Amino acid sequence: QVQLVESGGGLVQTGDSLRLSCAGSGHTFSSLAVGWFRLAPGKEREFVACIDPIGDMTYYAESVEGRFTISRDNAKNTVYLQMSSLKPEDTAVYSCAAARPRITISPLAGDYASWGQGTQVTVSS
Numbered sequence: 621q622v623q624l625v626e627s628g629g630g631l632v633q634t635g636d637s638l639r640l641s642c643a644g645s646g647h648t649f650s651s652l653a654v655g656w657f658r659l660a661p662g663k664e665r666e667f668v669a670c671i672d673p674i675g676d677m678t679y680y681a682e683s684v685e686g687r688f689t690i691s692r693d694n695a696k697n698t699v700y701l702q703m704s705s706l707k708p709e710d711t712a713v714y715s716c717a718a719a720r721p722r723i724t725i726s727p728l729a730g731d732y733a734s735w736g737q738g739t740q741v742t743v744s745s
Contacts (some may be wrong), residue, residue, distance in 0.1 A: 621732065621734050622652065622734040624644050624718060624734055625643045625736055626643075626737065627739060631744065632742075636706050637706065639702045640656070642698065642736060643697060644698070650673065652718045653673055653726065654692065654722075655670035655719065656670070657702045657715050668681055668684055669681065669689075669690040670719075670726060671699060675694070677724070677725050678690050679692050681727070683709075684703075687704050690702075707743060708744070711743050712741060715738040716734075717734065717736070731744045
């Protein structure tokens with residue numbers, strides 16, 4: 621299984637930007653789709669964005685499209701989530717996940733086999 625470690629979370633103000641990183645271990649990481657999900661207190665886990673193994677295709681939740689950008693650098697085994705124009709409702713624990721083999725791109729949590737521990741993002745108003 622792939623091991624994933626997120627970093628880059630923090631406390632920011634409304635309108636600020638933040639970049640999250642998801643570092644993957646193992647030689648298979650670059651062959652797997654990766655997604656970002658978030659979990660806010662009292663809410664269900666929510667899909668945020670995903671990217672295919674080579675970085676050609678991306679897909680976003682409607683709530684973040686136009687504000688967040690997912691990208692990857694397979695040479696560094698890292699996937700990024702650039703977040704801009706942050707809002708208080710973006711406050712959550714953000715986790716990255718590696719998809720099961722042969723999944724090209726998916727917003728479904730069930731299509732992901734390996735998960736990181738998450739990083740807290742807090743947006744103050």
